[in-house]
Amino acid sequence: MSRVLVVDDDVQLLRALRITLRAAGHEVVTAPDGAAALREAAAAHPDVVVLDLGLPDLDGTEVLAGLRPWFTGPVLVLSARSDSRDKVDALDAGADDYVTKPFDMDELLARLRSLLRRRSDAPAEPVVVTDHFTVDLAARQVTVDGVPVRLTPTEWALLSELVRAPGRLVGQKQLLQSVWGPAYERETNYLRVYTAQLRRKLEPDPAHPRYLHTEPGMGYRFTP
Amino acid sequence: MSRVLVVDDDVQLLRALRITLRAAGHEVVTAPDGAAALREAAAAHPDVVVLDLGLPDLDGTEVLAGLRPWFTGPVLVLSARSDSRDKVDALDAGADDYVTKPFDMDELLARLRSLLRRRSDAPAEPVVVTDHFTVDLAARQVTVDGVPVRLTPTEWALLSELVRAPGRLVGQKQLLQSVWGPAYERETNYLRVYTAQLRRKLEPDPAHPRYLHTEPGMGYRFTP
DNA sequence: GTGCGGCGTCAAGGACCCGTCAAGGCCGGG
DNA sequence: CCCGGCCTTGACGGGTCCTTGACGCCGCAC
Numbered sequence: 074m075s076r077v078l079v080v081d082d083d084v085q086l087l088r089a090l091r092i093t094l095r096a097a098g099h100e101v102v103t104a105p106d107g108a109a110a111l112r113e114a115a116a117a118h119p120d121v122v123v124l125d126l127g128l129p130d131l132d133g134t135e136v137l138a139g140l141r142p143w144f145t146g147p148v149l150v151l152s153a154r155s156d157s158r159d160k161v162d163a164l165d166a167g168a169d170d171y172v173t174k175p176f177d178m179d180e181l182l183a184r185l186r187s188l189l190r191r192r193s194d195a196p197a198e199p200v201v202v203t204d205h206f207t208v209d210l211a212a213r214q215v216t217v218d219g220v221p222v223r224l225t226p227t228e229w230a231l232l233s234e235l236v237r238a239p240g241r242l243v244g245q246k247q248l249l250q251s252v253w254g255p256a257y258e259r260e261t262n263y264l265r266v267y268t269a270q271l272r273r274k275l276e277p278d279p280a281h282p283r284y285l286h287t288e289p290g291m292g293y294r295f296t297p
Numbered sequence: 298m299s300r301v302l303v304v305d306d307d308v309q310l311l312r313a314l315r316i317t318l319r320a321a322g323h324e325v326v327t328a329p330d331g332a333a334a335l336r337e338a339a340a341a342h343p344d345v346v347v348l349d350l351g352l353p354d355l356d357g358t359e360v361l362a363g364l365r366p367w368f369t370g371p372v373l374v375l376s377a378r379s380d381s382r383d384k385v386d387a388l389d390a391g392a393d394d395y396v397t398k399p400f401d402m403d404e405l406l407a408r409l410r411s412l413l414r415r416r417s418d419a420p421a422e423p424v425v426v427t428d429h430f431t432v433d434l435a436a437r438q439v440t441v442d443g444v445p446v447r448l449t450p451t452e453w454a455l456l457s458e459l460v461r462a463p464g465r466l467v468g469q470k471q472l473l474q475s476v477w478g479p480a481y482e483r484e485t486n487y488l489r490v491y492t493a494q495l496r497r498k499l500e501p502d503p504a505h506p507r508y509l510h511t512e513p514g515m516g517y518r519f520t521p
Numbered sequence: 522g523t524g525c526g527g528c529g530t531c532a533a534g535g536a537c538c539c540g541t542c543a544a545g546g547c548c549g550g551g
Numbered sequence: 552c553c554c555g556g557c558c559t560t561g562a563c564g565g566g567t568c569c570t571t572g573a574c575g576c577c578g579c580a581c
């Protein structure tokens with residue numbers, strides 16, 4: 074069903090969680106400390122992380138900080154500390170839920186279900202491929218028919234915004250905001266100029282775009 | 298910042314929440330009972346709902362059930378009952394978090410921030426499906442029999458207003474207001490022209506609409 | 522039957538938006 | 552200093568979309 078990474082140094086609790094989560098149909102990966110947690114999170118690509126704040130090596134919030142820049146799934150924090158200050162800190166550090174020990178197992182499972190229900194199906198694809206060109210977001214490179222093509226910084230910023238939302242329409246305000254900044258919300262000129270350049274460089278027939286479509290009055294859409 | 302709908306019958310608590318949420322930069326809409334909650338949720342399009350389970354008219358889970366078919370934002374449940382059984386029921390009924398009274402205000406705010414943060418990362422908007430066409434609110438795309446259909450901005454604005462309230466009647470004043478602006482409350486002409494265009498593009502038999510119904514003198518209704 | 526109000530349809534005009542091109546300015550490298 | 556990318560800006564033609572008015576239909580009240 075889903076892969077759960079459980080981070081805790083309490084062997085007893087770890088064992089109980091493993092059994093219960095397995096019984097609920099989840100695949101379980103465990104880590105006994107912070108370093109292992111970061112390692113396992115990178116290796117196993119879990120759907121959700123259950124993180125105990127009291128770890129032997131790292132502080133729980135440090136693990137959270139190490140996770141958050143790239144891990145987009147939900148994180149449920151376990152802690153013995155019930156002080157609301159701790160809760161606020163953990164939640165603001167990127168946690169999605171905070172459960173104090175001792176906790177009821179059924180409640181934990183229900184909270185996990187709630188978090189997983191929200192999980193979206195867009196796990197940040199690093200490389201986008203079409204019949205005519207490929208866009209490697211990580212390497213910052215696009216190739217057309219296997220041949221690398223150079224893009225200017227602005228062209229790249231615009232293309233990556235569109236490619237990150239395949240099939241979805243991206244509003245012109247949003248494009249202008251994230252490529253040129255909030256002060257340029259009305260400069261739809263730029264969009265026209267740069268989509269034309271992108272089409273010239275990427276589309277097989279720039280006059281009749283097949284991938285970079287424009288929706289008059291609304292925005293642009295990349296369709297793979 | 299964000300629009301919060303607070304549902305509670307305790308006037309004291311409602312007042313405290315309103316003040317605190319306003320201070321945190323949120324726009325606050327309130328409802329004292331379940332019926333008003335459903336009404337306000339439809340009218341105000343809140344980003345998040347804070348729902349007390351103990352209401353005078355409806356049970357909280359009934360409100361949740363009425364909300365969930367179409368409201369996709371997060372719902373934070375408040376309750377005086379700390380039994381884990383109640384928590385599990387609420388979470389499985391569609392709640393995203395469960396906080397027991399009495400609660401710490403800072404923690405509530407942090408949990409709201411956490412819920413809203415998710416919304417901005419992964420705007421999980423709904424997809425409305427009928428036998429003949431589908432409307433993807435997030436991608437801003439409608440397909441009829443599998444083929445994408447282009448809608449103009451106005452057509453889209455009108456359709457999304459109707460589709461966001463499936464089965465419910467939407468008054469002409471409300472439609473005109475949210476699509477064309479408050480100054481156009483009397484231009485029912487526009488509604489006739491654009492519903493006709495939508496029907497031509499979406500309905501299998503535009504002359505005998507099956508999904509976009511007219512309620513003479515009142516408004517329009519989308520029935521899935 | 523007759524009048525009336527609300528609705529659906531159609532078409533035309535004008536405003537708006539888009540694609541295109543090219544000139545000018547800014548900046549860094551040679 | 553000059554030169555070449557790159558970004559900005561303006562102008563223009565063509566197409567799209569919104570607005571607006573006219574017309575006929577239907578249901579209802581009288």
